[in-house]
Amino acid sequence: MLHWFWPWAWWMGGLATAIRPGLISDCERLADIHASSFAHAWSRHEVEQMLLDRHVIDVQVSQALIGEIVTGFAISRLVMGEAELLTIALDPETRGRGLAKPLLAAHAQSVRRAGGETLFLEVAEDNAPALALYRGLGFSEIGRRKGYYPGEPGAARRDALTMRADLSGLDPTPRFW
Numbered sequence: 589m590l591h592w593f594w595p596w597a598w599w600m601g602g603l604a605t606a607i608r609p610g611l612i613s614d615c616e617r618l619a620d621i622h623a624s625s626f627a628h629a630w631s632r633h634e635v636e637q638m639l640l641d642r643h644v645i646d647v648q649v650s651q652a653l654i655g656e657i658v659t660g661f662a663i664s665r666l667v668m669g670e671a672e673l674l675t676i677a678l679d680p681e682t683r684g685r686g687l688a689k690p691l692l693a694a695h696a697q698s699v700r701r702a703g704g705e706t707l708f709l710e711v712a713e714d715n716a717p718a719l720a721l722y723r724g725l726g727f728s729e730i731g732r733r734k735g736y737y738p739g740e741p742g743a744a745r746r747d748a749l750t751m752r753a754d755l756s757g758l759d760p761t762p763r764f765w
């Protein structure tokens with residue numbers, strides 16, 4: 589989706605972003621970003637249920653001419669100190685600009701503040717941007733699920749890598765990025 593805001597942002601030479609907890613009013617936009625990122629889209633209702641079920645949800649907002657626009661988000665489920673990153677996604681228009689790292693770093697701090705000690709995730713073996721992001725933030729590979737993800741029509745299934753980060757030593761103090 590090409591939003592009116594992006595040409596203005598390019599003209600300004602960059603995006604000023606901040607990360608904050610998700611709100612019910614964000615759900616429609618988060619469902620849109622999810623739909624443009626994954627084959628099986630979550631509905632607005634599913635995202636809303638996650639917020640109400642007390643998942644840890646952080647959204648990345650970018651300053652627009654008037655107000656702000658949500659450009660990405662991360663969601664984790666937390667049970668007894670173990671968290672699972674259910675998804676992280678950026679609006680396709682804002683990818684490749686280094687915005688995912690501050691989002692995931694701030695999200696890990698949120699998970700830590702909520703009591704998480706470890707953060708697990710699953711990623712397709714050929715998802716190069718996601719793998720670079722996770723490795724760069726200290727996630728290490730702990731397993732592989734053969735043929736876990738369907739491939740493109742006519743192509744072979746892809747393995748899932750499972751990864752883990754230890755959050756116990758993480759400073760949970762929020763920062764300005």
Ligand SMILES: CC(C)(COP(=O)(O)OP(=O)(O)OC[C@H]1O[C@@H](n2cnc3c(N)ncnc32)[C@H](O)[C@@H]1OP(=O)(O)O)[C@@H](O)C(=O)NCCC(=O)NCCS
Pocket residue numbers: 625626675676677678679682683684685686687688689710711712715716717718720721724
């Ligand atoms: C995964 C995702 C959030 C990463 O965001 P991004 O804006 O593309 O990534 P960034 O620009 O922040 O870069 C993250 C790292 O990936 C690297 N990278 C970016 N695009 C890349 C590409 N096409 N190939 C290889 N590496 C790439 C960057 O160099 C950076 O590594 P570095 O910190 O070592 O320099 C984004 O691509 C996305 O929303 N993808 C669709 C949803 C998805 O797949 N989510 C993950 C599910 S497990």
